[in-house]
Amino acid sequence: MNRNRIEIMHGVNLDQLGRRDPDLYGSLTLTELELRIAGDARELGLETRFFQTNHEGDFVEHLHRMDGLADAILLNPGAWTHYAWAIRDALEIAALPAVEVHLSDVEHREDWRRHSVIRDLCVAYVSGKGPDGYRDALERLRLELVS
Ligand code: DQA
16 A cells, blocks of 8 residues: 555643543553554555644644645644634645544433544544544545545
8 A cells, every 4th residue: 555654643731641531542651552553554555754732832733734744633632622613724734544432322321522623534533433433434444545
């Protein structure tokens, strides 16, 4: 597969996994989660790079830099998902196939979590499946890249 580079982007507070409510987010730290994603990606013939920040502008600028560096984006922007229009604009500028992932089931929590400003830009979204959701997202992106 020629196009196989997936950028995995985590947003605000995802660096605190392991300390956050395990009933919602599981018990893996971000590093452990990333190791698992990298292993799943390898099995699927995909290359991964990882990025996390708590600063919205850094997230935006990272998306600006995707040109030529990644073939697809898997992103969990955390709470920014629900209101950060600048991240939506930057994802549109990146113009790559993207999948939105959430560890928790955002459809069945507070009302404000049901809204996503990026969902219609993404080829798919996965929510409430914990770390397994990332594998689903990788499989979906793989399909996108071979077709
Ligand atoms: C989250 C869901 C968001 O609503 C929340 O703000 C997060 C994590 C998830 O992975 O379930 O920080 O994106």
